[in-house]
Amino acid sequence: MIKAEWFYWLVGALFLVMAAQMAADRTNPKRFGTAAFWGLLGAGFVYSSWVVDKSAPAEPLGAAVLVMICLAAFGFTGRGKPRTTTTEERRASARKHGSKLFIPALTIPAVALVCAVLVPKLSFGGTPLLQKGSETILGLGVGAIVALVLAMVMLRDKKVAAPLHAGRSMLESMGWAMLLPQLLATLGTIFAVSGVGKQVGIITEAVLPHDSVLIAVVVYCVGMFLFTVIMGNGFAAFPVMTAAVGWPVLIEQANGNAPAILAIGMLCGFCGTLVTPMAANFNVVPAALLELKDQYGPIKAQLPTAVALLGCNIVIMAAFAF
């Protein structure tokens, strides 16, 4: 059986190899700091396997994360001059290879699709080929490897270092944004352990009038939205807001339709996810990948939609859930 942890080791190894390339890259004025940042990230990916199954302490990993934060926040990381093709060369190559170039790129989602839909039905002697519940992420990994081999064969590029250098310069251009999603997930856990959710619940309850269903609907929906903006994802907000308003007031007191209220409540949280930099993997990382000058560009594009949909949710809940 192919395990999800093996895939994480592969990603960790990729970071470590790229870190070695960075350390050797003399065009990067801060090459050692940069290499240390990505090297720690790679080592952390591998070490995490034992943290997850509780056979190694989590504290050293936590210390490594804090070192990574300091390296990035105090300017010890930089980027080298990528050895890449010019726009002219790219245009010429695009004319030469044509739409064949799309084949490897589309192989990634195609393989992921097969892994998600068909492969779970396969099993060898009772054990499934891919670890259960991880089929899609493993599919992404398998797809990326198949696509890489296909691309190198098709383009007759035999240098293994070429894709690694190309991927590395994308990493360098994204920089610290890569670590942010994982760090925010951590912050969410710390918020939960420290009782931030409980406090927000107490405040919500204090300001909640208990006589109007409509106002309670608005408080639940807007509360989910705002709390998600603070925490970065709706999963943290949902138990808190539901315990404070959703279940006791809307479902028990006002006799609302439970599936409707809870499902729409969660979607109010998703509206919050669209507008918060705390949801870094959706909002900040794409800005870095697209090399935007304004890291809040995607959020600005999503804000009007998020507000409109929050309104839709309130109307749908008020009209159909009671």
Added chain:
Amino acid sequence: MIVLLGVLVVIIGFATRRNPLLVVGVAGIATGFLGGLSPQKVLAAFGDGFASSRAVTIFVITLPVIGLLERYGLQEQARNLISRFAKLTTGRFLTLYLVLRQGFAALGLRDLFGPAQTVRPLAAPMAEGAAERRYGTLPDKTREKIRSFTASADNVGLFFGEDVFLAVGSILLITGFANSTYHTHLEPLQLALWAIPTGLCALVVHGGRLLRMDRTLERELLGARVELATQEAAK
């Protein structure tokens, strides 16, 4: 009450545009201490959080092949391809992308598309290419705007499509939480059905905004060109 100071740190940090890593790190340490955790517990929390959230970073595995293809002109070819379809304007193309993204997410295939594997190498160059065909070279501001809207189409499609699928994390979280906390019995199917109305609203609202982009681009870019021409004429 005092643990909410950590939230305040985050808000002030992001609002004053400090380095987000530093903001989150400081907020995490401060909240941990205010919540009564020992330094060792805080360190362990950072370690555990990192280890259990690695899935958000695995898209890195696609970067070498995407990077290689980009060196061979993938983005340029995406632009070339789109310019053959004269009717496919930026807004129409992005609406099509939104529909596909939402449709696949509703079938439970959320990792099929994404910022690293489709938005950067394919969708964003195509959206830009469609605008370039009409208006020539684009000013940087317009380029940023088109890219931001491509990212938004990807997110909106994903968020309001995935909940229509039964086995997605958020649906299972709802049933798990409600069934264990309140001893009730909710079925994922009931919840997924209630995600459909909002999903349709999302398609209409965001699709409408994407389609309207064509008019905004026309006004902004033709306006800029007319202005340029009058300046030339005045000389």
